[in-house]
Amino acid sequence: MRYPSQLNVNFGGPAPYLEHCWPPTEGVQLQRTSISMWHTLQYWDLLRTERLDPHKAGNVVLDMDQFRMLFCTCKVPGVTKDTIINYFKTESEGPCPSHVVVMCKGRFFSFDAVCDGHILTPPELLRYSSLTGDPTIRWGDKSYNSISFADGTFGSNCDHAPYDAMVLVTQGYYVDQQLKATDGKWKGCETVRPMPLPEELVFTVDDRVRSDVTHAKQQYFETTQDLQVVCYAFTSFGKAAIKQRKLHPDTFIQLALQLAYYRQHG
Secondary structure, three states: OOOOOOOOEEEEEHHHHHHHOOOOOOHHHHHHHHHHHHHHOOOOHHHHHOOOOOOOOEEEEOOOHHHOOOOOOEEEEEOOEEEEOOOOOOOOOOOOOEEEEEOOOOEEEEEEEEEEOOOOOOOHHOOOOOOOHHHHHHHOOOOEEEEOOOOOOOEEEEEEOOOOOOHHHHHHHHHHHHHHHHHOOOOOOOOOOOOOOOOEOOOOOOHHHHHHHHHHHHHHHHHHOOOOOOOOOOOOOHHHHHOOOOOHHOOOOOOHHHHHHHHHHO
């Protein structure tokens, strides 16, 4: 039996920006979205130009091949199994997709995030930004979905098949540090270059597909009704104390979960 990726496979969570420079605020969604998107595109460019520093565990250099799967990647459904398709290339390998797809209330809009060889600035991205709302604004088979909420906060939803969550954690940490360094504001050029209008992606589907989409949405909402999320703030110590004892924070959390389950269920 096959299960949908959303809720069963995908991972994600809130962006940390709300804890400092971007608390929940009405009327700033589009402005913040354009700035967050720009920093994310800068991270994409670091990967494209092979300028991202190697990750290490002590003095051991880690394999970073999974970082290629963060962008330009999608899982394509098949009859008996799905296939992960990746179009990402470094500049030395050749051109790769540079478009952004915005999903809004079940509609899709696409635009190229690079103009004349340069990534669009936040004022330019602001022209392309759009509101979000329900499950139809995230693509369950996409490697990375950035979700922008009406109160100016952000989240993510990602397919777990192409890469481990630490890839997204690293990207999110990069964006968070850039926002801290700039107080969450755009301090660059405000000039907006002439740009083509975004293209709406229109799908031609039959009655069976429409029925399947309706069923999928109903199934999604029924499943979420049975989902409980409890957020606790643990402030006794942080990852620095864990690292002092030569443990990886992720290992510590995994062991804590296993211990909690053992104490609860034996």
